[in-house]
Amino acid sequence: MSTRDFHLPDLGEGLTDAEVLAWHVDVGDHVALNQIIADVETAKAVVELPSPFDGTVSALHAPVGSTVEVGAPLLSVQTTSTDVSQPRPETTLSSDPGLLVGYGAAREQPVRRRRRSASAERSSDASGPLSPTSASPRRPRSTPPVRKLAADAGVDIAAIVGTGPHGRVERVDVMTAIAGARDVSPAPSHVSSAPQDPLPVRTRIPITGVRRATARAMVESAFTAPHVTEFLTVDVTESEALLSRLRSEGARVNMLAMVSQALLLVIDAHPMMNSRWDEESGHIVQFAAVNLGIATATDRGLIVPNIKNAQELGLLPLAERIRELVGVAREGRASTDDLRAGTITITNIGSLGIDAGTPIINPGEAAILGVGAVRRLPWNHRDEIALRDVLTLSLSFDHRLIDGADAARFLTDIGALLTDPARSVLQAARAGGSQPPAPRTP
Template structure:
């Protein structure tokens, strides 16, 4: 019997410059005898699902990765026992040499585990997750060596000989440290490769962040929280929505100066004294008016019953960031409310939600939603539908911007509306008309007289 040897097959770059692929399934088991080019696995890259043909004829001795694992290019995924025929099997610089290189890498303590394998197809694929070769680091992060590639050994020695390195951090955190009188050199960084984070600085200043997500002082680098509660419900609702309803998002930027002026007049008048009036109040009202004329956006898709449900009432959902997470309580029969009642309901809804007192009844039965991303200073987004609803409107921040006004460029108050809708229920025409009407009402609130 001839001698045998073990050959590793390392995951190649299957696209052009890909860094990783997911093993979908193995078509072979340990102990199987495979022929050259026999399909051994199915792998999904960012570009394609491809079959991997075996580069060797031999016996599978190990499958290093299980199905569902995302594997970095260059990592061994399978080993074979092949006849030792004096090295005619594969290349001097392909998979075979890669294994030799890896041995070299392990011998180099400064280099960590993963490094770019100088095999044929590995060049384009930078190992992104950890243990980059030190020569790739920028000055200031790693030692001050030339940016040009040099031998890892050289870099490693320079690293040790460079004690007076500026502590790694980011400009805002440096400023925070300066403001708080914290010397960064005395702070141990808990971030990536010793990066000093905001929490580290706050901790050093005795002002650890109140948020429970700050890095624990025991040096733990990551915190694992079980997925449950609102996070879990939100996740499954978003996944269900995103993958059942084909979303379309449209954007409209509107000069809302007239609406803001109108709001000012309302606030200063006696009639609504004591009522909290915000741009959201006007947007909600505009939505309700436009919805009357475009009822398709106030509907639901009943997959089980194979029916489309047209709601003849509006339960207006308002997305709220609460300590428990994202909640979307709704205002029942919002279309029947007076302007003042609507404004009060909006204010009450947000307060209740933030206090964590939202009832389950308030969370169910919504027919359309508004999400006010403007409060975070955001202009536009592509909101995901609250499950069971046909539309959601994201309201951006009101900004003063140069804008065409009566033939001249003026500073105007401008707002972007982002409308996502379920394309099964709402055609582009209906969605567009609805969004345009909401926009027109905000651009010229008096139009409500003609529409309501």
């Protein structure tokens, strides 16, 4: 019998740690190979970890709520077999959502990570994030693009205390230093004593997991991409009538799906809306497919799962896919694949009774479209004042990629399809794609 340690595997997407949400085993329990032993939350999603061993749990090394770095031990298992090897640190997520690969016996010549010296471990781990006053002569940990960003802006990167793992200086830390918007001192992950507040405190909520990742991403987006927002109020009376008829025939469809389909029908004529500014390569990347992000508010924070190749879907399949994806996200079951590689996002602020806003662009994308609430208002219709159903679209876009005039044309093209939904059928037919089913004549 031998004791084997299970180390937190690399969960992909550049993630360096995860928070333990729940243990499904306890010390003394027998675990079978591939049995789910724990749920962990990364900055992207909740992941179920299967056991790479068959044996008896002898120790749990991380309590619920703790943050564990990739490569750190999670639990120990006493196995009866002597040839079971420790999972390799390179274990990653496969293309099958939730499936971890790379477990099992190590190959004859496993790839090993270079071990740092004890002095390096002490300087980066024991003393916390590096600071300009540190006795260590090494420069702060960061990536070459981050160092270049600081150098180009004339910012001394040694004067920035990073908020990344082991004090690594992240892009958002440099952008914050450039903007001078806030103190760049790091927020400790474990607070030994609560600070003294001048006002009565109801409760303190740790900033972890998705909420911390979302905050970092939004700050980086706001300080990196020059945001501009344009608004268009649209008469959607005919779209509402079509939706009502479809629902009367049993279809589960709403205005969000109608606006999403209108966006997908016109975006091919506006390729910059479906693009990315790639600073490191010096290119503007235009995408051939649309991975439509659906901004979703969850108990864990805001996440943006996306529909791959959404341009291939007609109205009703699109509505069903949106409903499924939002449900999965709110239940905390969105996979890493659901959350990666989005190209443009839509956010349904109207579901909260909001008319318009200035949504922040999802990092790495060119634009985000906000859909406001449908209101019954007096409106100029055929040169007369009439009560009409209207909504406001709010388009935030990256001004490096998109000019105001181009954004305006994109908005008005979407608005034209919503004002006259019959155009959607004609446009889909011309494009050779799917089209919404025509309701039966009563």
